[in-house]
Amino acid sequence: MKCKILEYRPDFVRLLLENTKPAMANAYRRVIQSEVPILAVDEVIFFANTTAFFDEYIAHRLALIPLRTPRKVLDFGEDYAVRLKLDVIAQEEQEIVYSRQLESSDPEVYPVNPDIPIIAMNKGERLSLEAIARLGRGKQHAKWQPVVALGYRYYPIYVFDPQKCIEAKELVEKTNAEAIHENGMLRVLDAPYHPTLEKILKRCALDFGEPAVKVEYDDSR
Known part of the structure:
Protein backbone atom coordinates (compact mmCIF):
# COMPACT_ATOMS: atom_id res chain seq x y z
CA MET A 1 0.00 0.00 0.00
CA LYS A 2 1.18 3.52 -0.83
CA CYS A 3 0.17 6.74 0.91
CA LYS A 4 0.43 10.24 -0.56
CA ILE A 5 -0.39 13.58 1.04
CA LEU A 6 -2.70 15.48 -1.33
CA GLU A 7 -3.42 18.42 0.94
CA TYR A 8 -2.03 19.54 4.28
CA ARG A 9 -3.09 22.40 6.53
CA PRO A 10 -2.68 22.81 10.31
CA ASP A 11 -6.30 21.68 10.79
CA PHE A 12 -6.86 19.48 7.75
CA VAL A 13 -5.12 16.59 5.96
CA ARG A 14 -6.20 14.77 2.80
CA LEU A 15 -4.43 11.51 1.93
CA LEU A 16 -4.50 9.13 -1.02
CA LEU A 17 -4.14 5.42 -0.26
CA GLU A 18 -3.23 3.24 -3.25
CA ASN A 19 -3.16 -0.52 -3.80
CA THR A 20 -5.51 -1.15 -0.91
CA LYS A 21 -9.14 -1.94 -0.08
CA PRO A 22 -11.91 -0.06 1.77
CA ALA A 23 -11.53 -2.39 4.75
CA MET A 24 -7.93 -1.23 5.24
CA ALA A 25 -8.89 2.44 4.91
CA ASN A 26 -11.62 1.91 7.50
CA ALA A 27 -9.14 0.17 9.80
CA TYR A 28 -6.83 3.20 9.66
CA ARG A 29 -9.79 5.48 10.33
CA ARG A 30 -10.75 3.54 13.45
CA VAL A 31 -7.17 3.31 14.73
CA ILE A 32 -6.65 7.06 14.35
CA GLN A 33 -9.86 7.79 16.23
CA SER A 34 -9.33 5.32 19.05
CA GLU A 35 -5.60 4.64 19.51
CA VAL A 36 -3.66 7.88 18.91
CA PRO A 37 -2.84 9.43 22.32
CA ILE A 38 -3.42 13.17 22.85
CA LEU A 39 -3.82 15.56 25.75
CA ALA A 40 -7.24 16.60 27.04
CA VAL A 41 -8.54 18.05 30.29
CA ASP A 42 -9.32 15.13 32.58
CA GLU A 43 -9.82 16.78 35.96
CA VAL A 44 -10.85 20.26 37.10
CA ILE A 45 -10.34 21.74 40.56
CA PHE A 46 -12.62 24.71 41.30
CA PHE A 47 -11.49 27.33 43.82
CA ALA A 48 -14.29 29.81 43.14
CA ASN A 49 -17.33 29.82 40.89
CA THR A 50 -19.98 32.50 41.39
CA THR A 51 -21.28 32.25 37.82
CA ALA A 52 -24.65 30.83 36.84
CA PHE A 53 -22.99 27.70 35.44
CA PHE A 54 -22.52 24.47 37.39
CA ASP A 55 -18.98 23.22 37.94
CA GLU A 56 -19.76 20.06 35.94
CA TYR A 57 -20.92 22.11 32.95
CA ILE A 58 -17.71 24.16 32.87
CA ALA A 59 -15.56 21.04 33.34
CA HIS A 60 -17.29 19.39 30.39
CA ARG A 61 -16.62 22.39 28.15
CA LEU A 62 -12.96 22.52 29.20
CA ALA A 63 -12.54 18.83 28.38
CA LEU A 64 -13.72 19.42 24.80
CA ILE A 65 -11.17 22.17 24.06
CA PRO A 66 -8.52 20.61 21.76
CA LEU A 67 -5.00 21.04 23.13
CA ARG A 68 -1.75 21.00 21.22
CA THR A 69 0.12 17.78 22.04
CA PRO A 70 3.88 18.05 21.34
CA ARG A 71 5.93 14.96 20.55
CA LYS A 72 7.82 15.13 23.85
CA VAL A 73 4.60 14.46 25.77
CA LEU A 74 4.32 11.04 24.13
CA ASP A 75 7.85 10.25 25.34
CA PHE A 76 6.94 11.18 28.92
CA GLY A 77 4.12 8.64 28.97
CA GLU A 78 0.58 8.66 30.31
CA ASP A 79 1.64 9.85 33.78
CA TYR A 80 2.58 13.27 32.39
CA ALA A 81 0.14 16.05 33.28
CA VAL A 82 -0.19 19.69 32.30
CA ARG A 83 -1.95 22.24 34.51
CA LEU A 84 -4.08 24.98 32.98
CA LYS A 85 -5.04 27.81 35.33
CA LEU A 86 -7.87 30.29 34.98
CA ASP A 87 -8.76 33.10 37.37
CA VAL A 88 -11.20 35.70 36.04
CA ILE A 89 -13.31 38.40 37.67
CA ALA A 90 -15.69 39.91 35.13
CA GLN A 91 -15.20 43.65 34.67
CA GLU A 92 -17.91 44.18 32.03
CA GLU A 93 -21.69 43.81 32.25
CA GLN A 94 -21.31 40.63 30.24
CA GLU A 95 -17.90 39.12 29.64
CA ILE A 96 -16.95 36.05 27.60
CA VAL A 97 -14.15 33.81 28.87
CA TYR A 98 -12.10 32.35 26.01
CA SER A 99 -9.72 29.42 25.71
CA ARG A 100 -6.78 31.82 25.21
CA GLN A 101 -7.14 32.89 28.86
CA LEU A 102 -6.03 29.47 30.11
CA GLU A 103 -2.49 29.69 31.50
CA SER A 104 -0.53 26.50 30.85
CA SER A 105 2.28 25.10 32.99
CA ASP A 106 3.91 23.92 29.74
CA PRO A 107 4.35 26.65 27.07
CA GLU A 108 4.17 24.01 24.33
CA VAL A 109 0.72 22.85 25.42
CA TYR A 110 -2.10 25.29 24.73
CA PRO A 111 -5.55 25.38 23.07
CA VAL A 112 -5.37 24.78 19.33
CA ASN A 113 -7.93 27.54 18.81
CA PRO A 114 -7.55 30.57 21.12
CA ASP A 115 -11.06 31.85 20.42
CA ILE A 116 -13.21 29.04 21.83
CA PRO A 117 -15.81 30.51 24.24
CA ILE A 118 -15.92 28.76 27.61
CA ILE A 119 -18.67 30.67 29.46
CA ALA A 120 -20.34 34.08 29.71
CA MET A 121 -20.00 35.95 33.01
CA ASN A 122 -21.86 38.88 34.52
CA LYS A 123 -20.03 41.82 36.06
CA GLY A 124 -18.45 40.98 39.42
CA GLU A 125 -18.68 37.21 39.03
CA ARG A 126 -15.54 35.17 39.59
CA LEU A 127 -14.26 31.92 38.15
CA SER A 128 -11.06 30.41 39.50
CA LEU A 129 -9.97 26.90 38.61
CA GLU A 130 -7.12 24.59 37.70
CA ALA A 131 -7.64 22.10 34.88
CA ILE A 132 -5.37 19.06 34.67
CA ALA A 133 -4.73 17.68 31.19
CA ARG A 134 -3.55 14.10 30.77
CA LEU A 135 -2.78 11.75 27.90
CA GLY A 136 -5.56 9.47 26.78
CA ARG A 137 -7.03 7.66 23.79
CA GLY A 138 -10.30 7.99 21.95
CA LYS A 139 -11.42 4.51 22.99
CA GLN A 140 -11.51 5.78 26.58
CA HIS A 141 -13.51 8.95 25.90
CA ALA A 142 -14.43 11.08 22.88
CA LYS A 143 -12.50 14.05 24.32
CA TRP A 144 -9.28 12.17 23.47
CA GLN A 145 -10.14 11.68 19.81
CA PRO A 146 -7.44 13.51 17.81
CA VAL A 147 -9.81 14.45 14.97
CA VAL A 148 -13.24 16.08 14.72
CA ALA A 149 -14.26 14.26 11.55
CA LEU A 150 -12.50 11.46 9.71
CA GLY A 151 -13.76 9.60 6.67
CA TYR A 152 -12.80 7.94 3.43
Missing part, protein backbone atom coordinates in the same frame (compact mmCIF):
# COMPACT_ATOMS: atom_id res chain seq x y z
CA ARG A 153 -14.23 7.46 -0.04
CA TYR A 154 -13.46 5.58 -3.22
CA TYR A 155 -11.10 7.31 -5.67
CA PRO A 156 -13.39 9.21 -8.09
CA ILE A 157 -13.01 9.26 -11.87
CA TYR A 158 -15.12 11.98 -13.47
CA VAL A 159 -16.52 11.64 -16.99
CA PHE A 160 -18.08 14.89 -18.23
CA ASP A 161 -19.43 16.63 -21.30
CA PRO A 162 -17.01 19.47 -22.25
CA GLN A 163 -19.81 21.24 -24.13
CA LYS A 164 -21.85 21.68 -20.95
CA CYS A 165 -19.10 21.87 -18.32
CA ILE A 166 -17.09 24.55 -20.13
CA GLU A 167 -15.38 25.87 -17.00
CA ALA A 168 -14.17 22.37 -16.10
CA LYS A 169 -12.86 21.85 -19.65
CA GLU A 170 -10.87 25.11 -19.50
CA LEU A 171 -9.42 24.21 -16.11
CA VAL A 172 -8.36 20.76 -17.36
CA GLU A 173 -6.36 22.49 -20.09
CA LYS A 174 -4.81 25.04 -17.70
CA THR A 175 -3.81 22.57 -14.99
CA ASN A 176 -2.65 19.79 -17.31
CA ALA A 177 -4.90 17.38 -15.47
CA GLU A 178 -4.70 13.81 -16.71
CA ALA A 179 -7.73 13.52 -18.99
CA ILE A 180 -8.61 11.48 -22.07
CA HIS A 181 -11.26 12.02 -24.77
CA GLU A 182 -13.80 9.23 -24.98
CA ASN A 183 -16.92 9.29 -27.20
CA GLY A 184 -17.21 13.07 -27.00
CA MET A 185 -16.69 13.07 -23.22
CA LEU A 186 -13.65 13.91 -21.11
CA ARG A 187 -12.52 11.34 -18.54
CA VAL A 188 -10.51 12.94 -15.72
CA LEU A 189 -8.23 10.40 -14.07
CA ASP A 190 -6.60 12.55 -11.38
CA ALA A 191 -9.33 14.90 -10.12
CA PRO A 192 -8.40 14.46 -6.41
CA TYR A 193 -5.04 16.09 -7.21
CA HIS A 194 -6.93 19.19 -8.41
CA PRO A 195 -9.39 20.26 -5.66
CA THR A 196 -10.68 23.28 -7.60
CA LEU A 197 -11.42 21.17 -10.66
CA GLU A 198 -13.25 18.62 -8.53
CA LYS A 199 -15.42 21.35 -6.96
CA ILE A 200 -16.34 22.68 -10.41
CA LEU A 201 -17.25 19.19 -11.61
CA LYS A 202 -19.48 18.65 -8.57
CA ARG A 203 -21.20 21.95 -9.22
CA CYS A 204 -21.67 21.02 -12.88
CA ALA A 205 -23.21 17.71 -11.80
CA LEU A 206 -25.74 19.62 -9.68
CA ASP A 207 -26.55 21.98 -12.55
CA PHE A 208 -26.87 19.42 -15.37
CA GLY A 209 -26.98 15.96 -13.75
CA GLU A 210 -26.33 12.84 -15.80
CA PRO A 211 -25.20 12.28 -18.49
CA ALA A 212 -23.38 15.65 -18.41
CA VAL A 213 -21.31 14.38 -15.47
CA LYS A 214 -20.86 10.81 -14.35
CA VAL A 215 -18.70 9.51 -11.54
CA GLU A 216 -16.95 6.15 -11.57
CA TYR A 217 -14.92 4.75 -8.71
CA ASP A 218 -11.66 2.85 -8.33
CA ASP A 219 -11.99 0.63 -5.23
CA SER A 220 -8.23 0.03 -5.05
CA ARG A 221 -7.61 3.68 -4.15
Whole structure:
Protein backbone atom coordinates (compact mmCIF):
# COMPACT_ATOMS: atom_id res chain seq x y z
CA MET A 1 0.00 0.00 0.00
CA LYS A 2 1.18 3.52 -0.83
CA CYS A 3 0.17 6.74 0.91
CA LYS A 4 0.43 10.24 -0.56
CA ILE A 5 -0.39 13.58 1.04
CA LEU A 6 -2.70 15.48 -1.33
CA GLU A 7 -3.42 18.42 0.94
CA TYR A 8 -2.03 19.54 4.28
CA ARG A 9 -3.09 22.40 6.53
CA PRO A 10 -2.68 22.81 10.31
CA ASP A 11 -6.30 21.68 10.79
CA PHE A 12 -6.86 19.48 7.75
CA VAL A 13 -5.12 16.59 5.96
CA ARG A 14 -6.20 14.77 2.80
CA LEU A 15 -4.43 11.51 1.93
CA LEU A 16 -4.50 9.13 -1.02
CA LEU A 17 -4.14 5.42 -0.26
CA GLU A 18 -3.23 3.24 -3.25
CA ASN A 19 -3.16 -0.52 -3.80
CA THR A 20 -5.51 -1.15 -0.91
CA LYS A 21 -9.14 -1.94 -0.08
CA PRO A 22 -11.91 -0.06 1.77
CA ALA A 23 -11.53 -2.39 4.75
CA MET A 24 -7.93 -1.23 5.24
CA ALA A 25 -8.89 2.44 4.91
CA ASN A 26 -11.62 1.91 7.50
CA ALA A 27 -9.14 0.17 9.80
CA TYR A 28 -6.83 3.20 9.66
CA ARG A 29 -9.79 5.48 10.33
CA ARG A 30 -10.75 3.54 13.45
CA VAL A 31 -7.17 3.31 14.73
CA ILE A 32 -6.65 7.06 14.35
CA GLN A 33 -9.86 7.79 16.23
CA SER A 34 -9.33 5.32 19.05
CA GLU A 35 -5.60 4.64 19.51
CA VAL A 36 -3.66 7.88 18.91
CA PRO A 37 -2.84 9.43 22.32
CA ILE A 38 -3.42 13.17 22.85
CA LEU A 39 -3.82 15.56 25.75
CA ALA A 40 -7.24 16.60 27.04
CA VAL A 41 -8.54 18.05 30.29
CA ASP A 42 -9.32 15.13 32.58
CA GLU A 43 -9.82 16.78 35.96
CA VAL A 44 -10.85 20.26 37.10
CA ILE A 45 -10.34 21.74 40.56
CA PHE A 46 -12.62 24.71 41.30
CA PHE A 47 -11.49 27.33 43.82
CA ALA A 48 -14.29 29.81 43.14
CA ASN A 49 -17.33 29.82 40.89
CA THR A 50 -19.98 32.50 41.39
CA THR A 51 -21.28 32.25 37.82
CA ALA A 52 -24.65 30.83 36.84
CA PHE A 53 -22.99 27.70 35.44
CA PHE A 54 -22.52 24.47 37.39
CA ASP A 55 -18.98 23.22 37.94
CA GLU A 56 -19.76 20.06 35.94
CA TYR A 57 -20.92 22.11 32.95
CA ILE A 58 -17.71 24.16 32.87
CA ALA A 59 -15.56 21.04 33.34
CA HIS A 60 -17.29 19.39 30.39
CA ARG A 61 -16.62 22.39 28.15
CA LEU A 62 -12.96 22.52 29.20
CA ALA A 63 -12.54 18.83 28.38
CA LEU A 64 -13.72 19.42 24.80
CA ILE A 65 -11.17 22.17 24.06
CA PRO A 66 -8.52 20.61 21.76
CA LEU A 67 -5.00 21.04 23.13
CA ARG A 68 -1.75 21.00 21.22
CA THR A 69 0.12 17.78 22.04
CA PRO A 70 3.88 18.05 21.34
CA ARG A 71 5.93 14.96 20.55
CA LYS A 72 7.82 15.13 23.85
CA VAL A 73 4.60 14.46 25.77
CA LEU A 74 4.32 11.04 24.13
CA ASP A 75 7.85 10.25 25.34
CA PHE A 76 6.94 11.18 28.92
CA GLY A 77 4.12 8.64 28.97
CA GLU A 78 0.58 8.66 30.31
CA ASP A 79 1.64 9.85 33.78
CA TYR A 80 2.58 13.27 32.39
CA ALA A 81 0.14 16.05 33.28
CA VAL A 82 -0.19 19.69 32.30
CA ARG A 83 -1.95 22.24 34.51
CA LEU A 84 -4.08 24.98 32.98
CA LYS A 85 -5.04 27.81 35.33
CA LEU A 86 -7.87 30.29 34.98
CA ASP A 87 -8.76 33.10 37.37
CA VAL A 88 -11.20 35.70 36.04
CA ILE A 89 -13.31 38.40 37.67
CA ALA A 90 -15.69 39.91 35.13
CA GLN A 91 -15.20 43.65 34.67
CA GLU A 92 -17.91 44.18 32.03
CA GLU A 93 -21.69 43.81 32.25
CA GLN A 94 -21.31 40.63 30.24
CA GLU A 95 -17.90 39.12 29.64
CA ILE A 96 -16.95 36.05 27.60
CA VAL A 97 -14.15 33.81 28.87
CA TYR A 98 -12.10 32.35 26.01
CA SER A 99 -9.72 29.42 25.71
CA ARG A 100 -6.78 31.82 25.21
CA GLN A 101 -7.14 32.89 28.86
CA LEU A 102 -6.03 29.47 30.11
CA GLU A 103 -2.49 29.69 31.50
CA SER A 104 -0.53 26.50 30.85
CA SER A 105 2.28 25.10 32.99
CA ASP A 106 3.91 23.92 29.74
CA PRO A 107 4.35 26.65 27.07
CA GLU A 108 4.17 24.01 24.33
CA VAL A 109 0.72 22.85 25.42
CA TYR A 110 -2.10 25.29 24.73
CA PRO A 111 -5.55 25.38 23.07
CA VAL A 112 -5.37 24.78 19.33
CA ASN A 113 -7.93 27.54 18.81
CA PRO A 114 -7.55 30.57 21.12
CA ASP A 115 -11.06 31.85 20.42
CA ILE A 116 -13.21 29.04 21.83
CA PRO A 117 -15.81 30.51 24.24
CA ILE A 118 -15.92 28.76 27.61
CA ILE A 119 -18.67 30.67 29.46
CA ALA A 120 -20.34 34.08 29.71
CA MET A 121 -20.00 35.95 33.01
CA ASN A 122 -21.86 38.88 34.52
CA LYS A 123 -20.03 41.82 36.06
CA GLY A 124 -18.45 40.98 39.42
CA GLU A 125 -18.68 37.21 39.03
CA ARG A 126 -15.54 35.17 39.59
CA LEU A 127 -14.26 31.92 38.15
CA SER A 128 -11.06 30.41 39.50
CA LEU A 129 -9.97 26.90 38.61
CA GLU A 130 -7.12 24.59 37.70
CA ALA A 131 -7.64 22.10 34.88
CA ILE A 132 -5.37 19.06 34.67
CA ALA A 133 -4.73 17.68 31.19
CA ARG A 134 -3.55 14.10 30.77
CA LEU A 135 -2.78 11.75 27.90
CA GLY A 136 -5.56 9.47 26.78
CA ARG A 137 -7.03 7.66 23.79
CA GLY A 138 -10.30 7.99 21.95
CA LYS A 139 -11.42 4.51 22.99
CA GLN A 140 -11.51 5.78 26.58
CA HIS A 141 -13.51 8.95 25.90
CA ALA A 142 -14.43 11.08 22.88
CA LYS A 143 -12.50 14.05 24.32
CA TRP A 144 -9.28 12.17 23.47
CA GLN A 145 -10.14 11.68 19.81
CA PRO A 146 -7.44 13.51 17.81
CA VAL A 147 -9.81 14.45 14.97
CA VAL A 148 -13.24 16.08 14.72
CA ALA A 149 -14.26 14.26 11.55
CA LEU A 150 -12.50 11.46 9.71
CA GLY A 151 -13.76 9.60 6.67
CA TYR A 152 -12.80 7.94 3.43
CA ARG A 153 -14.23 7.46 -0.04
CA TYR A 154 -13.46 5.58 -3.22
CA TYR A 155 -11.10 7.31 -5.67
CA PRO A 156 -13.39 9.21 -8.09
CA ILE A 157 -13.01 9.26 -11.87
CA TYR A 158 -15.12 11.98 -13.47
CA VAL A 159 -16.52 11.64 -16.99
CA PHE A 160 -18.08 14.89 -18.23
CA ASP A 161 -19.43 16.63 -21.30
CA PRO A 162 -17.01 19.47 -22.25
CA GLN A 163 -19.81 21.24 -24.13
CA LYS A 164 -21.85 21.68 -20.95
CA CYS A 165 -19.10 21.87 -18.32
CA ILE A 166 -17.09 24.55 -20.13
CA GLU A 167 -15.38 25.87 -17.00
CA ALA A 168 -14.17 22.37 -16.10
CA LYS A 169 -12.86 21.85 -19.65
CA GLU A 170 -10.87 25.11 -19.50
CA LEU A 171 -9.42 24.21 -16.11
CA VAL A 172 -8.36 20.76 -17.36
CA GLU A 173 -6.36 22.49 -20.09
CA LYS A 174 -4.81 25.04 -17.70
CA THR A 175 -3.81 22.57 -14.99
CA ASN A 176 -2.65 19.79 -17.31
CA ALA A 177 -4.90 17.38 -15.47
CA GLU A 178 -4.70 13.81 -16.71
CA ALA A 179 -7.73 13.52 -18.99
CA ILE A 180 -8.61 11.48 -22.07
CA HIS A 181 -11.26 12.02 -24.77
CA GLU A 182 -13.80 9.23 -24.98
CA ASN A 183 -16.92 9.29 -27.20
CA GLY A 184 -17.21 13.07 -27.00
CA MET A 185 -16.69 13.07 -23.22
CA LEU A 186 -13.65 13.91 -21.11
CA ARG A 187 -12.52 11.34 -18.54
CA VAL A 188 -10.51 12.94 -15.72
CA LEU A 189 -8.23 10.40 -14.07
CA ASP A 190 -6.60 12.55 -11.38
CA ALA A 191 -9.33 14.90 -10.12
CA PRO A 192 -8.40 14.46 -6.41
CA TYR A 193 -5.04 16.09 -7.21
CA HIS A 194 -6.93 19.19 -8.41
CA PRO A 195 -9.39 20.26 -5.66
CA THR A 196 -10.68 23.28 -7.60
CA LEU A 197 -11.42 21.17 -10.66
CA GLU A 198 -13.25 18.62 -8.53
CA LYS A 199 -15.42 21.35 -6.96
CA ILE A 200 -16.34 22.68 -10.41
CA LEU A 201 -17.25 19.19 -11.61
CA LYS A 202 -19.48 18.65 -8.57
CA ARG A 203 -21.20 21.95 -9.22
CA CYS A 204 -21.67 21.02 -12.88
CA ALA A 205 -23.21 17.71 -11.80
CA LEU A 206 -25.74 19.62 -9.68
CA ASP A 207 -26.55 21.98 -12.55
CA PHE A 208 -26.87 19.42 -15.37
CA GLY A 209 -26.98 15.96 -13.75
CA GLU A 210 -26.33 12.84 -15.80
CA PRO A 211 -25.20 12.28 -18.49
CA ALA A 212 -23.38 15.65 -18.41
CA VAL A 213 -21.31 14.38 -15.47
CA LYS A 214 -20.86 10.81 -14.35
CA VAL A 215 -18.70 9.51 -11.54
CA GLU A 216 -16.95 6.15 -11.57
CA TYR A 217 -14.92 4.75 -8.71
CA ASP A 218 -11.66 2.85 -8.33
CA ASP A 219 -11.99 0.63 -5.23
CA SER A 220 -8.23 0.03 -5.05
CA ARG A 221 -7.61 3.68 -4.15
